[in-house]
Amino acid sequence: MTINVLFAATEARWQDYRAPLTEAFREHDLDVSLKTDLPPEEVDYIVYAPNSAVQDFTPFTRCKAVLNLWAGVEGIVGNETLTMPLARMVDPALTRGMVEWVAGHVLRHHLEIDYFLARQQGEWCPRVPPLASERSVTILGLGELGTACGQTLADLGFPVTGWSRSPKRIEGIATVHGDDGLDAALAQAQILVLLLPKTPETENVLDADALARLPRGAAVINPGRGHLIDDEALLAALDAGTVGHATLDVFREEPLPADHPFWSHERVTVTPHIASETRPASASRVIAENIRRGEEGEPLLHLVDRDRGY
Structure with a gap:
């Protein structure tokens, strides 16, 4: 039939x-x-x-x-x-694409590539980044994508903490859950990756209070959903140096308007929703x-x- x-x-x-x-x-x-x-x-x-x-x-x-x-x-x-x-x-291809994008940008921040690119003016700067084992990564969201990204980063040697709303056990990832777990996960996130779905509970999960819990100079990477971040709070944290850099692939309005401050901010990298398709x-x-x-x-x-x- x-x-x-x-x-x-x-x-x-x-x-x-x-x-x-x-x-x-x-x-x-x-x-x-x-x-x-x-x-x-x-x-x-x-x-x-x-x-x-x-x-x-x-x-x-x-x-x-x-x-x-x-x-x-x-x-x-x-x-x-x-x-x-x-x-x-x-x-599976969507998951693989996300893993590659996340791993690439985590390594970019970890190896401080932007720092060296900004100094290609004949200036010798022997600044040695730490090893992966010395750079903690936190992933908010442990669904299919968050789990795959976290395990890949753990295989590269990063200590990875993953946060979810409910308890989970995932090989290679230190998992936490609930409000107390979120506070702990943010407090150690030298690099923070957002891979939560968009729900009423995740709206503005990265607000001013959450940003203040990050280690000073942390990098924020968002290939998840634009609504996870309070844009104004992030811009304020970038200006204050609380957040060292933000790499953003998703936004509340897409395409990102040409006059949005993210385009011109020296501590923001914009990619046009290409992390995974x-x-x-x-x-x-x-x-x-x-x-x-x-x-x-x-x-x-x-x-x-x-x-x-x-």
């Missing part, structure tokens, strides 16, 4: 995903009709991006699951019309596997907990 899959995303995404999804369905031996326009009552699965025109899920009476193309689900999880299972994207080929295989599971009565992968918001 043919499985009807609605691709509900932008035209640009359709052009990127049409061929990889078709190939992934073939590899999984799925008989799929993949279209961008199907009668709602005939749709079995929705491959979805939150900026899609589909915002009311009520007409999709036969739909078995909504499969998000993005890792973040804050743009859809609160939709009261979405009553069917919702799966977020956990793409879903790759169509590998993401399509994740989607196809979930549809196969749905059709064979197996549990879907990466289901979203509506109460927690991710």
Whole structure:
């Protein structure tokens, strides 16, 4: 029997995903009709991006699951019309891309590369950075991405502390949780990496009080969500020297407005939301596997907990 899959995303995404999804369905031996326009009552699965025109899920009476193309689900999880299972994207290539970006910028700050780049004027500056074992890294958020980044950094020799809302045990990472754990994690964070989801509980988790708990001169790296940081508090901490440098890949408004102070601040590095992107080929295989599971009565992968918001 043919499985009807609605691709509900932008035209640009359709052009990127049409061929990889078709190939992934073939590899999984799925008989799929993949279209961008199907009668709602005939749709079995929705491959979805939150900026899609589909915002009311009520007409999709036969739909078995909504499969998000993005890792973040804050743009859809609160939709009261979405009553069917919702799966977020956990793409191995997305995880790998995040690991590489985070490791690269942690090493950049650790090796003080910016310091040396600023002194390429014939000035000999024999300033030796500490070893990784002498530079503590804290990661806020121990989901798929935070765990992978933390373990990679631990393998490089950094002492890594990871914070999460609930208790976790992860090989190679010293884990803490709760409010007391957050205070302890911040207090030792010479390099702080933010990889929390966007939820009401994580809004402005890095506010003025949290920034004040960091060791003086700490580096802040945010490839997670722009809403995790109080921008004004961060700028004040940078000006005061409490924070030595901030490398930011995500922002409250994207693209980052041309007149935003982050662009011109000498202690801020801006990257244009490139830390990790879903790759169509590998993401399509994740989607196809979930549809196969749905059709064979197996549990879907990466289901979203509506109460927690991710």
